[in-house]
Amino acid sequence: PEIHNTMEMxxxxxxxxxPEAMGQNRGNIKRCLEKYIEKGRRxxxxxxxxxxxxxxxxxxxxxxxxxxxxxxxxxxxxxxxxVIPPNVAFAVRGNPGNxxxxxxxxxxxxxxxxxxxxxxxxxxxxxxxxxEVDFGAFDFTLPQLSLSSxxxxxxxxxxxxxxxxxxxxxxxLVDYLLSLEHQGENLMMxxxxxxxxxLEMSLILADVFLSELPKETPFQAFELRIPRIFNxxxxxxxxxxxxxxxxxxxxxxGQVVYILDQVKALEDELLHRIxxxxxNFKPQILVVxxxxxxxxxxxxxxxxxxxxGTKHSNILRIPFVTENGILRRWVSRFDIYPYLxxxxxxxxTKILDILEGKPDLVIGNYTDGNLVASLMANKLGIxxxxxxxxxxxxxxxxxxxxxxxxDPKYHFSSQFTADLISMNSADFIIASTYQEIAGSKERAGxxxxxxxxxxxxxxxxxxxxxxxxxxxxxxAPGADDSIYFPFTSQDRRFTxxxxxxxxxxxxxxxxxxxxxxxxxxxxxxxxxxxxxxVVKNLTGLTEWYAKNKRLRDLVNxxxxxxxxxxxxxxDREEISEIKKMHSxxxxxxxxxxxxxxxxxxxxxxxxxxYRCIADxxxxxxxxxxYEAFGLTVIEAMSCGLVTFATNQGGPAEIIMDGVSGFHIDxxxxxxxxxxxxxxxxxxxxxxxxxxxxxxxxxxxxxINMGSTYSYWRHLNKDQKLAKQRYIxxxxxxxxxxxxxxxxxxSDIPQPPPPPP
Ligand code: UDP
Ligand code: LCN
Numbered sequence: 025p026e027i028h029n030t031m032e033m034x035x036x037x038x039x040x041x042x043p044e045a046m047g048q049n050r051g052n053i054k055r056c057l058e059k060y061i062e063k064g065r066r067x068x069x070x071x072x073x074x075x076x077x078x079x080x081x082x083x084x085x086x087x088x089x090x091x092x093x094x095x096x097x098x099x100x101x102x103x104x105x106x107v108i109p110p111n112v113a114f115a116v117r118g119n120p121g122n123x124x125x126x127x128x129x130x131x132x133x134x135x136x137x138x139x140x141x142x143x144x145x146x147x148x149x150x151x152x153x154x155x156e157v158d159f160g161a162f163d164f165t166l167p168q169l170s171l172s173s174x175x176x177x178x179x180x181x182x183x184x185x186x187x188x189x190x191x192x193x194x195x196x197l198v199d200y201l202l203s204l205e206h207q208g209e210n211l212m213m214x215x216x217x218x219x220x221x222x223l224e225m226s227l228i229l230a231d232v233f234l235s236e237l238p239k240e241t242p243f244q245a246f247e248l249r250i251p252r253i254f255n256x257x258x259x260x261x262x263x264x265x266x267x268x269x270x271x272x273x274x275x276x277x278g279q280v281v282y283i284l285d286q287v288k289a290l291e292d293e294l295l296h297r298i299x300x301x302x303x304n305f306k307p308q309i310l311v312v313x314x315x316x317x318x319x320x321x322x323x324x325x326x327x328x329x330x331x332x333g334t335k336h337s338n339i340l341r342i343p344f345v346t347e348n349g350i351l352r353r354w355v356s357r358f359d360i361y362p363y364l365x366x367x368x369x370x371x372x373t374k375i376l377d378i379l380e381g382k383p384d385l386v387i388g389n390y391t392d393g394n395l396v397a398s399l400m401a402n403k404l405g406i407x408x409x410x411x412x413x414x415x416x417x418x419x420x421x422x423x424x425x426x427x428x429x430x431d432p433k434y435h436f437s438s439q440f441t442a443d444l445i446s447m448n449s450a451d452f453i454i455a456s457t458y459q460e461i462a463g464s465k466e467r468a469g470x471x472x473x474x475x476x477x478x479x480x481x482x483x484x485x486x487x488x489x490x491x492x493x494x495x496x497x498x499x500a501p502g503a504d505d506s507i508y509f510p511f512t513s514q515d516r517r518f519t520x521x522x523x524x525x526x527x528x529x530x531x532x533x534x535x536x537x538x539x540x541x542x543x544x545x546x547x548x549x550x551x552x553x554x555x556x557x558v559v560k561n562l563t564g565l566t567e568w569y570a571k572n573k574r575l576r577d578l579v580n581x582x583x584x585x586x587x588x589x590x591x592x593x594x595d596r597e598e599i600s601e602i603k604k605m606h607s608x609x610x611x612x613x614x615x616x617x618x619x620x621x622x623x624x625x626x627x628x629x630x631x632x633x634y635r636c637i638a639d640x641x642x643x644x645x646x647x648x649x650y651e652a653f654g655l656t657v658i659e660a661m662s663c664g665l666v667t668f669a670t671n672q673g674g675p676a677e678i679i680m681d682g683v684s685g686f687h688i689d690x691x692x693x694x695x696x697x698x699x700x701x702x703x704x705x706x707x708x709x710x711x712x713x714x715x716x717x718x719x720x721x722x723x724x725x726x727i728n729m730g731s732t733y734s735y736w737r738h739l740n741k742d743q744k745l746a747k748q749r750y751i752x753x754x755x756x757x758x759x760x761x762x763x764x765x766x767x768x769x770s771d772i773p774q775p776p777p778p779p780p
Contacts, residue, residue, distance in 0.1 A: 044134065044135060045132070045133050045134045045135055046093070046094045046095060046128065046133040046135065047093070047094055048089070048093045048094070049086070049089055049090050049093050049095070050133055052080070052081050052086055052089075052090050053090065053093075053094075053095045053133060054130060054131075054133060055080045055081070056076070056077050056080050056081070056090070056095065057112050057128060057130035057133075058130055059076045059077075059079070059080045060073065060076060060105065060107055060112050060130075061107055061109045061110070061112065061130060063076065063107070065107065066106060066107055066108075066147075066149070067104060067105075067106055067107075067147065067422075067425065068104065068105045068106075068107060069103075069104050070099075070102050070103060070104065073099060073102060073105055074099065077090070077099070094135075095128075098114050098116055098126060098128075099114075101116045101117055101118050102114045102115065102116050102117075103115050103116075103117050103468065106143070106146045106147045108146050108149075109130070110129055110130045110131050111127050111128065111129050111130065112127070112128050112130060113125060113126065113127040113128075113138060113143055113146050113147075114126050114127075114128070115143060117468060119172045119465070120172045120175065120462035120463055120464070120465075120468075120469065120472065120491065121172055121175060121462045121469075121472055121475070121490075121491040121492055122172065123140065123475065123476070124137070125137070125138040125139070125140060125142070125143035126138060127146075140476040140486055141156065141484070141486050144476060144477070144478040144484045144485075144486070145484070147425065147478055147480075148425075148478045148480035148481070148484065149480075150480045150481050151481070154478075154481075154482070154483055154484050155482075155483040155484070155758070156483070156484050156485075156486050157444065157483050157484070157485045157486065157487075157488065157754065158485075158486050158487045159444070159448045159487055159488060159489070159747070159750070159751075160486075160487030160490060161487065161750075162743055162746055162747040162750060163490065163493070163743070163747075165743060166494075166740060166743060167181075167185055167494065168490060168492045168493060168494065169181055169492040169493075169494055170492065172462060175458065175461055175462045175491050175492060175496060176455060176458050176461050176462070176496050176497060176498040177497070177498070178452065178493070178494035178495050178496050178497045179452075179494075179497050179725070179728060179729050179732060179733075181494040182494050182732055182733065182736050183732055185494075186732070186735065186736070186739075189739055193739075194220035194223075194224070195219070195220045196738070196739055197220070197223070198217070198218065198219060198220050198223050199738075200735055200738045200739075201213055201217075201223075202214075202215070202218065203738075204252060206254050206305055207305070207380075207381065211252075252384060252730065252731040252734055252735075253294065253307075253384045253385050253727055253730045253731060253734075254294070254298070254305055254307050254308070254384055255307065255308045255309075255310075255379050255381075255382075255383040255384050255385075256290065256294075256307070256308075256309045256310075256383060256384065256385045256386070256387065256730075257309075257310050257312055257375055257379075257383040257385075257386045257387070257397075257400075258283060258286075258287065258309065258310070258311045258312065258386075258387045258389065258393075259311075259312050259313075259371075259386070259387070259388045259389060259392075259393035259394075259396050259397050259400075260279055260280070260283050260311060260312075260313050260389040260390065260393050261312075261313055261314050261360070261364070261367065261390075261392040261393050261396060262275050262314065262355070262356075262357040262360050262390065262392050263275040263276035263277075263279065263280060263313075263357070264276045264280075264316065264319070264320070264322050264324045264354065265280055265283075265311070265313035265314070265324065265339065265341075266280075266322045266323050266324050266329070266339070267284065267323070267329070267331070267332055267339075268322070268323065268625065269320075269321055269322050269625045270322050270324070270625060271623065271624070271625045271627065272553075272555055272584070272585065272586070272622075272623025272624060272625060273320075273555070273623065274354075274356065274555060274556075274557075274593070274594075274595035274597070274598050275356065275357045275555075275595075276555070277554070277555045277655075278413065278653065278654075278655040278656075279389055279390060279413050281627070281655055282389075282411075282413070282501050282655065283311055283389060284311075284331065285501070285502065285504050285719050286501070286719065286722065286723070286726075287309050287311060287331055287334060287337050288331070288333050288334055288337075288719070289502075289719035289720060289722060289723035290309060290723045290726065290727070291307060291309055291334045291335070291336060291337050292720075292723065293720075293723035293724055293726075293727050294307035294309075294727065295307060297727065306335075306336050307336055308336050308337070308378075308379055309331075309334070309336065309337040309338075310337070310338055310339075310340050310375060310378065310379070310383075311331070311337070311338070311339045311340070312339075312340045312341075312342065312371050312375065313339060313340070313341050313342075314341065314342065314343065314344060314367070315327060315341035315342055315343040316341075316343075316352070316353070316354055317343065317350060317351075317352040318352045318353050318354070318771075324341065325341075326341060327340065327341050327342075328340055328341075329341075340371075340374065340375070340378065342367060342370050342371045342374060343370075344363040344366070344367060345363075345366055345367075345370065346362075346363065346768050347768075348770065348771075351363065351769070351771065352771045353594075353769065353771055354594065355769055356594075356595060356596075357390070357391075357392065358433070358434045358435055358439070359435065359766060359767075359769065360392050361392075361435065361438045361439075361442065361762075361763040361766055362763050362764075362766050362768050363768075364392060364395055364396055364399075365399070365760075367396060368396045368399045368400055371396065371400070372400050372403065372404070375400075382404050382405075382406055383404075383406060384406065384407065384730070384734070385406065385407050385408075385409065385730045385734075386400055386401050386406055386407070386408050386409070387408075387409045387410070387411060387454075388408070388409070388410045388411065388446060388450075389411050389413060390411075390412065390413050390414070391412075391415075391416070391439050391442050391443050391446070392442075394410040394411075394412070394442070394443070394446035394447075394450070395442040395445060395446050397409075397410065397446065397450075398410075398445055398446040398449040398450070398751075399755075401449070402449060402748055402751075402752075407451045407730060407733060407734040407737055408449065408450050408451050409450060409451065409452050409453070409454055409726075409729065409730070409733075410446050410447060410450040410453050410454070411453075411454045411455075412443075412447075412453075412455070412460065412470065412471075412652070413456075413652055413653070414470075414652035414653075415443060415470040415471065415473075415474070415652070416434070416436065416439060417436070417440055417443070417470065417473050417474065418468070418469075418470045418473050418650065419559055419649075419650045420434075420436075423436050423440075424436075424440065424473075424477045424478065424479055425477075425478065425480065427440075427479045427480075427482070428480075428481070433596070435762075435766050437479060437482060437762045438759065438762045438763050438766060440474075440479065441754075441758055441759045441762055442759060443474065444474065444485065444488050444489075444754070445751055445754060445755055445759060447471070447474065447488075447489050448488075448489065448747065448751055449747070449748065449751050450495060451495065451733040451734070451736070451737045452495045452496075452497060452729050452733040453471075453493075453495050453496050453497065454497055454498075454499050454726065454729070455471070455496060455497065455498050455499075456498070456499070456500050456501055456652070456653040456674060457498060457500065457653060457674045457677045457678070458498060458677060459673065459674060459676060459677050460498075460652065460653070460674065461491050461496050461498070462491045464676065464677075467672075469491065470652065471489055471491055471496070472491050474488040474489045475487070475488055475489060475490065475491065476488065483758065495733070497725070497729055499721075499722045499725040499726055499729075500653075500722065501653065501655065501658075501719070501722060502658070502718040502719040502720075502721070502722055503655070503658045503659050503662040504627075504719070505662065505718070507627055507628055507630075507631035508631050508634070508658075508659045508662035508663050509631075509662065509663065510635075510662070510663060510664035511634075511635035511636075511638035511639060511663055511664045511665070512664055517632065517635060518628060518629070518631070518632040521628075521629045521632045521633075522632075522636070524629070525629070525632060525633055525636050528621060528633070529542065529549070529582060529619060529636070530542055530545055536587075536588070536622065537621060537622050538619055538620065538621045538622065539588055539609075539619075539620050540609060540614060540615050540616075540618045540619045540620050541615060541616065541619060542580045542582075542616070542617065542618075542619055543616045543617070544580065544617075547578065547579050547580050547640075548578070548579045548580070548640045548641045548642040548643070548704060549579065549580050549581070549582050549637050549640045549642035550569070550575075550579050550580070550581050550582070550642055550643050550644075550645050550700060551581075551582045551583070551584075551634075551637040551642055551643070551644050551645070551660075551665075552565055552582075552583045552584070552585075552644065552645045552646065552647065552656075553583070553584035553585060553624070553630070553656055554584075554585050554646070554648070554656060555585060555586070555598075555623070556585040556586030556597075556598045556601045556602065556605075556623075557597050557598070557601070558597045558600065558601060558649075559648055559649050559650055559651075560585070560647075560648050560651075561647045561648050561649050561670075561690055562583050562585050562601070562605070562647070563601055563604045563605050563608060564647050564649075564690065564693060565581075565583065565645055565647040566581065566583065566605060566608050566609075566614070566618070567608055567612075567693065568647070568693035568694070568696060568697040569581045569614075569618070569697060570608060570611075570612035570614055571612070571693070571694075571697070572694075572697040572698070572701060574698075574701045575697050575698075575700060575701040575704075576617055578701055578704045578705070579642065579700075579704055580617050580618065580619070581614075581617065581618045581619070582618075582619045582620075582621065582637070583619075583620055583621065584621045584622075584623065584624050584633075585620075585621075585622075585623060586598055586601060586602055586605075586622065586623055587602070587622040587623060588602065588606075588620070588622065589602075590602040590603050605620060630659075631659070631663065634659060634660050634663035634665050635663050635664070635665075637665055638663055638664050638665040638666075642665070642666075643665065643666040643667065643668060643700065643703070643704075644656070644657075644660035644661075644665045644666070644667045644668070644669075645667075645668045645669070645688070645700065646660075646667070646668070646669035646670055646675060647670060647688065647690055647696070648670045648672065648673070648690060649670070649672060649690050649691075650670070650672045650673050650690075651669070651670050651672065651673040651674055651675055652673055652674055653673075653674035653678075654669060654670075654673070654674050654675045654678065657669045657674075657675045657678055657679065657685075658678060661678075661679075661684065661685060666685065666686075666703070667679065667685040667686070668685065668686045668687075668688050668696075668699070668700055668703075669685060669686075669687065669688065670687070670688060670689075670690045671687040671688065671689055671690075672690055675687070686699060686700075686703065688700070
């Protein structure tokens with residue numbers, strides 16, 4: 025409902041025509057704009073605009089008048105403004121996915137609408153003739169969703185459009201159905217029904233057959249699904265991708281959990297569909313990842329590993345190969361681009377060999393997996409899905425505008441270019457939440473931030489992705505209910521882990537697995553678990569706790585993440601977080617109230633750990649600066665643990681504040697730690713919420729998408745081809761030259777850099 029409200033407000037504001045000039049309160053508006061110009065900064069964010077406005081107009085009545093007038097209406101929806109004296113240009117986001125741009129002249133207060141290109145040019149102040157990337161140019165004939173509230177429901181939209189398209193071109197369905205085959209056998213029909221007329225006649229007969237069934241006959245009793253999908257390839261490349269001993273390593277977190285659970289559910293769904301069609305084929309799922317020869321104590325150096333809990337699914341590992349041969353060491357996801365083209369080639373050969381043919385569907389994960397999936401799908405002409413997990417762009421403020429500052433460390437120029445390529449070549453895009461696509465009232469979504477942006481000096485994206493594109497679908501991941509179930513289900517509890525969990529939480533000694541200790545065992549525990557990334561903000565939580573005396577008196581703090589010796593880590597962010605954590609422990613004398621446990625890789629025991637925290641009447645806290653989805657949040661909640669989670673990203677949508685958990689603001693530690701302390705003072709826990717997130721629902725949606733979008737792709741093959749040519753040029757001319765600047769790592773230890 026909130027979304028609809030905002031939409032009405034914007035159409036009243038800008039949709040009905042922008043005022044030609046600011047009418048009321050001209051004096052105050054002028055002073056505001058002059059103040060923005062006086063700051064001498066090119067780019068101002070909403071909070072800065074508001075702060076300056078409040079300084080200029082300190083009279084509350086006058087401020088209210090300004091906020092109710094023309095300028096106020098713009099400011100209410102502004103995300104940022106560009107200052108080019110004497111003008112100020114505002115980027116106004118009326119509602120998710122809807123952006124407008126206006127320029128206000130500070131001397132005569134005239135107002136002018138800008139196109140996004142004009143706005144981006146003002147923002148970058150660089151080469152007027154910079155490359156303009158416009159993927160939207162290929163989509164103008166395709167239907168798009170129109171309401172913000174329907175974003176992410178592409179599947180039902182596409183299904184409804186299929187009927188109309190069939191009427192226009194019935195032969196296309198015949199051709200498509202004839203083309204469906206598996207291992208050389210026709211699946212749907214043979215040449216006897218090779219014209220639309222013949223097919224129509226047999227459908228009339230089918231209709232007669234159906235009309236004889238009692239009206240209440242459940243659909244499942246006679247449904248005819250197209251078993252379009254048999255073999256699926258899933259790419260997840262960078263991390264340590266394994267089934268044991270990998271979680272919590274840098275770059276290896278939720279994506280691995282997600283895919284392993286997804287594969288089990290997908291295989292079940294495929295088997296169910298194939299069997300209910302009376303077919304005897306076996307589905308095959310291959311999760312394709314990188315083979316890491318120096319795999320620590322994991323199995324990531326094995327080529328083929330069957331996936332536990334499945335019959336027909338395997339992990340296939342292909343090494344990175346450089347001019348010096350096979351690369352042995354782990355490479356951060358930020359530095360991975362130079363190896364991907366060769367990887368695609370090697371992986372494709374191996375996949376075709378194992379599957380004895382092409383897969384029916386390829387699913388990419390994260391930037392690297394999505395790029396490889398795009399390259400392979402394009403080459404083989406197969407249906408492609410992408411899953412972002414986390415688009416890095418929104419995690420770092422101004423990562424586009426300031427890409428040059430970030431590039432040496434993060435190589436965002438390559439990453440954002442790769443993301444644009446794969447989100448545009450995908451046949452469908454799976455998102456975990458609405459906010460991932462189109463954000464919330466206040467904040468732009470992860471995909472939305474790729475609609476139009478500029479990498480100054482490199483290229484300007486005037487149409488990167490359209491959040492109203494029916495390729496977008498929301499399918500939330502689940503939490504495996506055999507591991508994450510309520511702490512109150514006493515008879516199911518994994519009691520065999522209790523002694524080791526007791527040791528983990530409460531033993532007074534320090535060792536490789538835990539440091540710090542808890543003196544008062546009777547206090548509830550606030551608990552957090554994540555990779556030790558900067559963005560996960562475990563050090564932030566520790567600092568909030570350290571500074572809040574009331575909270576320290578009420579509860580103990582236990583965190584799980586990383587390990588303790590910075591010299592043993594190869595990950596830049598992890599190293600800095602380890603050091604910071606040690607210094608906080610010292611500075612605030614945390615020992616006695618605080619336990620830091622190293623990354624935990626046993627999922628089953630972790631399930632029981634959440635429940636043991638719930639036994640203390642504790643809570644889970646997810647304090648990330650930004651979280652794309654946040655599997656730990658649904659794990660904790662499924663275990664009946666009260667959960668406080670960041671209001672930045674997916675958790676804001678998973679949790680209803682004050683109903684199924686609590687939101688906290690990661691940028692306001694004082695407020696957040698007070699909110700937690702208030703809760704423990706009141707402490708009325710209702711453990712009986714919720715079981716919304718299941719993998720079964722997910723798998724059913726995904727296979728429906730696979731079938732429907734394969735057909736949609738077939739219907740729109742001309743546009744698809746044109747767009748592919750454009751993507752191909754962009755890949756070769758832009759992406760490949762960006763990747764060349766990323767150093768290729770070597771296995772030979774490098775001498776430390778000379779002291780400055
Ligand atoms: N995890 C774990 N041990 C750790 C840290 C994390 O088992 O030391 C698991 C956690 O239970 C969850 C996943 O890793 O299943 C993290 O997923 P999430 O979506 O929270 O974050 P990501 O790491 O994907 O950014
Ligand atoms: C990556 C993330 O950062 C998390 O927010 C997600 O939960 C995870 O992937 C699984 O999609």
